[in-house]
Amino acid sequence: MKSTALMLAGFAMSLATSLGAQGTPASVPGSQSAMSNKRFETGIVLGGDWLQATYLPLDRDALQSLDLSVSLRRQKWSVEAGWLRIARTLSTVQGGYVSGGPLLHMGPVTFIPAVGVLGGQAQASRDSTGYDWTAGGVSGHTARFSYSSAATFGGSVGLTAEVPVYRAIGFRAVASQWFFSGAPLESDRSRTLVGAGLSLRLGR
Amino acid sequence: MQNHFSYRGTRASRLGVALAAFGVLSIGLSCTENLPNGPNTFTGASIKIVVPHDTVIVGDSSAVQAQATDAQGHVVQSLKFNWTSADSTIVGFAAPATTDDGASGRARILVGRRTGRSLVTLALSDSRFDAPSVTRTETAVVGGVRVLTTHDSTLTAVNDTGMAIGAGLVKANGSFVTRASQGIHWVHLGSHVSIVGAGDTIKYIARTNGQDTLIATDDFCLASAKCADTAVVHVSQQLTLTLSARNFLAWSFGDSLGPAVTLADRRGNGLTGTFIRLVPRTPADSAIVKVSGPIGTTNPVNGSMAVPQLIAAANGSARVAVLGIAPDGSVIAVDSVTEVVRQVARRVAVEPIHALETATDSIPVKQIARDARGAAIADAAITSTSVGIPFNNGIWAGPTTIVLFTEGTLTPTLTGLALPQNNPAAPQIPVIVNSSTISLLAADSVVAGVTSFVITTPIFDSLASPAVGKWVRFDGGIGVGIGNTPDSVQVDASGLASVTWTPPNIAGLYTLTGVRGTTAPMSTLADSAGRIVIRRTVRVVADVPSSTTSSVAMSAVSIPTGGTATLTITVKDQFGNIVKSAKPSDVVVSLGSGTLSALTCTLGVCTATYTAPAAAGPDSVSVKILGVEILLSPLVLTIT
Numbered sequence: 001m002k003s004t005a006l007m008l009a010g011f012a013m014s015l016a017t018s019l020g021a022q023g024t025p026a027s028v029p030g031s032q033s034a035m036s037n038k039r040f041e042t043g044i045v046l047g048g049d050w051l052q053a054t055y056l057p058l059d060r061d062a063l064q065s066l067d068l069s070v071s072l073r074r075q076k077w078s079v080e081a082g083w084l085r086i087a088r089t090l091s092t093v094q095g096g097y098v099s100g101g102p103l104l105h106m107g108p109v110t111f112i113p114a115v116g117v118l119g120g121q122a123q124a125s126r127d128s129t130g131y132d133w134t135a136g137g138v139s140g141h142t143a144r145f146s147y148s149s150a151a152t153f154g155g156s157v158g159l160t161a162e163v164p165v166y167r168a169i170g171f172r173a174v175a176s177q178w179f180f181s182g183a184p185l186e187s188d189r190s191r192t193l194v195g196a197g198l199s200l201r202l203g204r
Numbered sequence: 205m206q207n208h209f210s211y212r213g214t215r216a217s218r219l220g221v222a223l224a225a226f227g228v229l230s231i232g233l234s235c236t237e238n239l240p241n242g243p244n245t246f247t248g249a250s251i252k253i254v255v256p257h258d259t260v261i262v263g264d265s266s267a268v269q270a271q272a273t274d275a276q277g278h279v280v281q282s283l284k285f286n287w288t289s290a291d292s293t294i295v296g297f298a299a300p301a302t303t304d305d306g307a308s309g310r311a312r313i314l315v316g317r318r319t320g321r322s323l324v325t326l327a328l329s330d331s332r333f334d335a336p337s338v339t340r341t342e343t344a345v346v347g348g349v350r351v352l353t354t355h356d357s358t359l360t361a362v363n364d365t366g367m368a369i370g371a372g373l374v375k376a377n378g379s380f381v382t383r384a385s386q387g388i389h390w391v392h393l394g395s396h397v398s399i400v401g402a403g404d405t406i407k408y409i410a411r412t413n414g415q416d417t418l419i420a421t422d423d424f425c426l427a428s429a430k431c432a433d434t435a436v437v438h439v440s441q442q443l444t445l446t447l448s449a450r451n452f453l454a455w456s457f458g459d460s461l462g463p464a465v466t467l468a469d470r471r472g473n474g475l476t477g478t479f480i481r482l483v484p485r486t487p488a489d490s491a492i493v494k495v496s497g498p499i500g501t502t503n504p505v506n507g508s509m510a511v512p513q514l515i516a517a518a519n520g521s522a523r524v525a526v527l528g529i530a531p532d533g534s535v536i537a538v539d540s541v542t543e544v545v546r547q548v549a550r551r552v553a554v555e556p557i558h559a560l561e562t563a564t565d566s567i568p569v570k571q572i573a574r575d576a577r578g579a580a581i582a583d584a585a586i587t588s589t590s591v592g593i594p595f596n597n598g599i600w601a602g603p604t605t606i607v608l609f610t611e612g613t614l615t616p617t618l619t620g621l622a623l624p625q626n627n628p629a630a631p632q633i634p635v636i637v638n639s640s641t642i643s644l645l646a647a648d649s650v651v652a653g654v655t656s657f658v659i660t661t662p663i664f665d666s667l668a669s670p671a672v673g674k675w676v677r678f679d680g681g682i683g684v685g686i687g688n689t690p691d692s693v694q695v696d697a698s699g700l701a702s703v704t705w706t707p708p709n710i711a712g713l714y715t716l717t718g719v720r721g722t723t724a725p726m727s728t729l730a731d732s733a734g735r736i737v738i739r740r741t742v743r744v745v746a747d748v749p750s751s752t753t754s755s756v757a758m759s760a761v762s763i764p765t766g767g768t769a770t771l772t773i774t775v776k777d778q779f780g781n782i783v784k785s786a787k788p789s790d791v792v793v794s795l796g797s798g799t800l801s802a803l804t805c806t807l808g809v810c811t812a813t814y815t816a817p818a819a820a821g822p823d824s825v826s827v828k829i830l831g832v833e834i835l836l837s838p839l840v841l842t843i844t
Binding site: 060061062090091092123124125127129131132133134135139140142143144145146147 | 236237238239240241242243246274276277278279280281282283332
């Protein structure tokens, strides 16, 4: 939990830095909201998402699932690169990813269906050698974990819904399904991510 | 606006983005993942063998379970165990069941295969646990011990053998059955048999009479079972008598006969302490044969026995029981023998073989046949012929009348049963005939005062051999009876007995009898027959007249004048013997005034008639021998 707090603090600091740099635009009247939407269609957009929604609680003292991304947007499409971390109680997959997809607009909401790939590291602890026990009619299990780490590559399909919230800041919801390679994830290769985050448009 | 944003935003945003990205990445990458790992091993775990009991009967099975518990005491599931038995020939495992428990070793079946102990080890072949292996000693036992062979056997001969087989009770198809080779061993109590072999099958060999106990037992036997079974072995030798012969013929009294006897069992083994006794069946049998002490030595190894001998003592047939006597005095074997005693003569004789006698005497002789051992044959038929000496009534030799020394002979003739030819089985040895020679002396006399003389004669024993060293005994003794003789004389090396006999100086007839010395007393005539070897008779006659012992007497000492009286002179020698041969010339008679007729001497008494003178007055008669007045001489007479 401590590391999670540190992560969120760092994320907030970077977001504040971004907001400070766009203080002037933040003072643009509300009539400019429509323009703001357009602004999310092009340019560089930084993003960050908390992706732990589908796996709570995380029964491990570690940084929760999140991503940080930089996307390049043009009118019709978006290419995004970033760092993704998927934390589970007994595994972590993290690495750099690249995804891309079209930009679909529905009102103020921009939908970005995307496919992506990830290269990084997979770590997993597997209770493959624990044992079951009984005692006085009560049965139980004592785990014995085997830790492994290896490079992993993954692919995903996902959908991001992004809506401008304030000036260059947008809120977005993310859902994606990842599949990873690598020995540590044997028989446990899929990860479903649902989360939410903020987007910060840096320029057009 | 766009420029402002672009100008300021370009630099600021890039820096912010970089910082944010770096920060997040740094935080993210630097975070400890805290992914669980391990533990390498579960410490504190233990395993144990769960078995209802550690004993399993051979052929039976026992379910065992493996149980592992962790440090908290939880029973760990789904483990695999390895079971091993240190000696699977004692305690092994049945094939695992096809169930999970069976396949994983959590449940196995112990099978008792043969008696003994085996260490059963349970190991957990799982690297996750550091539980050490555990062992448990499992014991395979028999459900009892049983003797398969006889429980009570008797061996009747030394070295007889028997077999004892013990078996253990084991399970087969749920039931007890006997089975060999289950570690049975025998305990031997006693020393009358020896044991050969070990294990459940042994051979016992009879050694000595008695009873031994064999106990079959097993060191590995069910506690509540009958774990010992007993066999009693008796060794009781059945001894039988084996006689070399059952019929015996004795031809002489004193013959010692008897069978060679073996008292042994059928394997030819004797028994220490046994002995043989011969017992005549009846008193009549006892009269025919006597039983000596045992002759020879007893060898218990082969059963040859020292056997008493039957000593022939009388003619006849005797049945004698042969008894084999056990050390405790009981009769263990009986047989019998028959002995026929028939004396066969080896010699026939008239005894004494030689004797010296005065012809006027006679001695009792004995016609006798003797067997080879010299025993008299009582029923021998003997007749004798005599030459030169009368043979009276078949027993008396003499008397006769001779003038000069001569010899008479008595020659026996044997007939009847005692002849060898009448006993074909007997040694056909010609019978020796020993005639009796009697030396006859004419009647003899000695003069008182010089009576001593020597008698010398050869002496033979009953077998006609010079009786050298034998004794001849004499009756009478010094100073009494027949005069001075030794009590006995010994026959010298020449076979001669020589005795000096000094009859008394008293006139008379004296006879000296010398008898071959034996231990038998001479109470009857038959006792004397054949034993008198000297019978010498002498007459002692008076010496010359002696004045000291001769006497004179007058029928009257007062005689009227012209009257007569008888003068009597008794003539005696110096020993007082009347000199029967006295003559008138032996005395000189002188008178004072009377007259005397001629002397007449008869048997030592001389008489004459004295006629007194016519004048009264004293007169005297003097009688002298060799000039010396004899006793009472001179007589003083008074003539009235």
